[in-house]
Amino acid sequence: MRHGFTAIQALALxxxxxxxxxxxxxxxxxxxxxxxxxxxxSETATQAIVVSLRTNLVADLIIIAVGTPAAWLLARxxxxxxxxxxxxxxxxxxxxxxxxxxxxxxxxxxRNGLLGHQLNAxxxxxxxxxxxxxxxxxxxxxxxxxxxxxxAFEAVDPRLVQAAATLGAGPWRTFxxxxxxxxxxxxxxxWALAFARGMGxxxxxxxxxxxxxxxxxxxxxAIYSEMNRDLDAALAIGxxxxxxxxxxxxxxxxxxxxxxxxxxxxxxARRFATSSSTSR
Amino acid sequence: MGPSGAGKSSLxxxxxxxxxxxAGRITVGDACWFDADAGVALPPERRAAGxxxxxxxxxPHMTVARNVAFGGRDRALEMMELTGIAHLAGARPGEISxxxxxxxxxxxxxxxxxxxxxxxxxxxxxxxxxxxEVRVGLARLIGRLAIPVxxxxxDMADAAALDCEVAVMDxxxxxxRGGHAELLARPATATVARLMGANLLPGTARPGxxxxxxxxxxxxxxxxxxxxxxxxxxxxxxxxxxxxxxxRPGDSQLNHIxxxxxxxTPTGNRxxxxxxxxxxxxxxxxxxxxxxxxxxxxxxxFKALATRLVPLAG
Numbered sequence: 116m117r118h119g120f121t122a123i124q125a126l127a128l129x130x131x132x133x134x135x136x137x138x139x140x141x142x143x144x145x146x147x148x149x150x151x152x153x154x155x156x157s158e159t160a161t162q163a164i165v166v167s168l169r170t171n172l173v174a175d176l177i178i179i180a181v182g183t184p185a186a187w188l189l190a191r192x193x194x195x196x197x198x199x200x201x202x203x204x205x206x207x208x209x210x211x212x213x214x215x216x217x218x219x220x221x222x223x224x225x226r227n228g229l230l231g232h233q234l235n236a237x238x239x240x241x242x243x244x245x246x247x248x249x250x251x252x253x254x255x256x257x258x259x260x261x262x263x264x265x266x267a268f269e270a271v272d273p274r275l276v277q278a279a280a281t282l283g284a285g286p287w288r289t290f291x292x293x294x295x296x297x298x299x300x301x302x303x304x305x306w307a308l309a310f311a312r313g314m315g316x317x318x319x320x321x322x323x324x325x326x327x328x329x330x331x332x333x334x335x336x337a338i339y340s341e342m343n344r345d346l347d348a349a350l351a352i353g354x355x356x357x358x359x360x361x362x363x364x365x366x367x368x369x370x371x372x373x374x375x376x377x378x379x380x381x382x383x384a385r386r387f388a389t390s391s392s393t394s395r
Numbered sequence: 396m397g398p399s400g401a402g403k404s405s406l407x408x409x410x411x412x413x414x415x416x417x418a419g420r421i422t423v424g425d426a427c428w429f430d431a432d433a434g435v436a437l438p439p440e441r442r443a444a445g446x447x448x449x450x451x452x453x454x455p456h457m458t459v460a461r462n463v464a465f466g467g468r469d470r471a472l473e474m475m476e477l478t479g480i481a482h483l484a485g486a487r488p489g490e491i492s493x494x495x496x497x498x499x500x501x502x503x504x505x506x507x508x509x510x511x512x513x514x515x516x517x518x519x520x521x522x523x524x525x526x527x528e529v530r531v532g533l534a535r536l537i538g539r540l541a542i543p544v545x546x547x548x549x550d551m552a553d554a555a556a557l558d559c560e561v562a563v564m565d566x567x568x569x570x571x572r573g574g575h576a577e578l579l580a581r582p583a584t585a586t587v588a589r590l591m592g593a594n595l596l597p598g599t600a601r602p603g604x605x606x607x608x609x610x611x612x613x614x615x616x617x618x619x620x621x622x623x624x625x626x627x628x629x630x631x632x633x634x635x636x637x638x639x640x641x642x643r644p645g646d647s648q649l650n651h652i653x654x655x656x657x658x659x660t661p662t663g664n665r666x667x668x669x670x671x672x673x674x675x676x677x678x679x680x681x682x683x684x685x686x687x688x689x690x691x692x693x694x695x696x697f698k699a700l701a702t703r704l705v706p707l708a709g
Contacts, residue, residue, distance in 0.1 A: 272452065274448055274450065274452040275452050275454060277413050277446075277448075277452070278448060278453075278454075279454075279465070280412070280413070280438065280439035281412075281413070281440075281442075281446040282440075282465055282466045282467075282507045283440050283441075283466070283467075283507050284465070285440050292465070293454055297455070
């Protein structure tokens with residue numbers, strides 16, 4: 116009995132692995148590494164790389180700068196009226212289809228949108244600019260960071276915050292030298308997830324920012340536009356995104372080793388074991 | 396001291412500024428830290444209260460030296476030497492023993508140059524084996540401090556070993572204050588009687604007859620114990636393990652303390668009888684049958700096996 120069940124489990128695992136890994140492998144089998152490098156040197160690809168990196172960098176800076184204090188507030192005060200509502204609203208973009216996010220951004224910040232008049236008065240037009248790409252990425256990727264950051268801050272023992280205060284440390288010093296170092300691993304993990312999501316952003320960007328080469332055409336949009344013209348070029352960009360995604364995933368897996376928790380609890384002991392095996 | 400839920404830790408938190416009371420005043424020396432009527436409520440970082448938390452709350456990502464220096468750079472080295480942890484400077488809290496963690500927390504609190512030291516169950520996180528040893532070190536350290544020290548504990552042995560004024564708290568109010576012996580002999584409430592628990596007789600231990608330990612009591616006389624011990628010890632014996640007799644009975648029990656009844660305190664259907672340094676608890680009925688009265692001569696009898704020995708400071 117037990118034997119048969121194990122066999123079924125092993126089969127299920129093999130199927131899942133094969134199905135999920137095969138397409139990724141296919142990308143690299145289709146185009147040789149040398150051809151891939153050549154393709155990535157094309158104008159379309161280099162422009163898309165620059166647009167993707169620049170917009171994600173700006174979006175991530177905004178996400179971290181606004182998300183970190185917001186998450187600390189939500190983690191520090193576990194009970195206040197409207198907290199659950201606030202957290203739910205912040206998580207909404209996680210479950211929203213990207214196309215909906217794009218059209219929602221358009222009716223909020225577009226020329227005829229909710230804030231269109233005010234933005235027009237300031238001489239600002241956001242849709243189909245690099246700013247629109249940044250807003251789309253911030254909208255869809257921000258909640259990934261926020262969620263992780265709230266979890267990371269909640270994991271910091273409130274006693275340590277109290278201890279710091281009794282030792283004469285004000286809120287700033289407590290945050291800087293106690294809370295931030297202890298939450299850093301979780302924050303970095305949240306950033307990595309947000310970055311991965313932002314690099315892959317497609318639907319919201321296409322609707323809100325369009326796909327203008329050199330301006331709003333990010334790597335995923337470049338794949339879409341190249342696909343019908345030159346499959347190899349599209350695959351090369353796909354390969355690049357796979358490598359970036361893999362790197363982010365590995366970085367997230369290694370994060371516990373950045374978090375210097377004492378070896379007293381069983382979970383941290385396991386973390387140390389994981390980190391030492393991965394760093395070797 | 397007090398039963399759990401009495402409000403002991405809340406009191407410490409209120410003094411440290413981690414909790415806001417609804418009414419009242421908190422002053423230390425000339426400084427007012429809290430006054431509900433005047434609207435004064437200093438944040439914890441502006442109160443000079445050194446706190447040692449029950450789980451010590453050491454910063455896990457900092458070394459012992461950096462933990463202590465977080466309290467105050469200038470006094471860090473001095474306090475690490477005072478608490479005997481200078482050799483652990485480079486270790487992290489996860490790498491040192493429970494007793495060493497406690498001393499690190501003490502050094503860190505003292506490095507902030509506090510006006511009052513607050514200790515919340517400072518020995519509760521330790522295993523019983525090391526507790527008595529750490530307790531001796533704590534008593535010695537506190538003896539050297541020139542600031543008021545407030546210790547929350549539920550362990551009578553702490554209160555006895557630290558030789559301090561005991562305030563018993565129950566349901567958020569202090570029901571009795573006094574020395575350990577006084578509270579043991581004349582508990583104001585049943586809660587106090589329950590909490591005070593055992594007698595503690597300080598003395599000096601030496602090897603006795605037939606493998607027993609003989610303790611020369613500071614208050615005079617000797618006690619035989621079945622437990623091993625040397626040097627300064629406290630003989631711990633529960634009041635209900637003490638029997639009272641007239642004259643000197645020729646029984647199998649090894650310990651006899653003769654004296655006069657100093658006080659009689661009824662607690663429910665029992666009677667607390669103080670004879671010299673010890674308190675015996677007998678039923679009110681047998682106290683009546685024996686005709687016990689203040690000033691009457693009586694012998695306290697107990698077995699060597701009913702005693703425990705705890706090490707003491709000094």
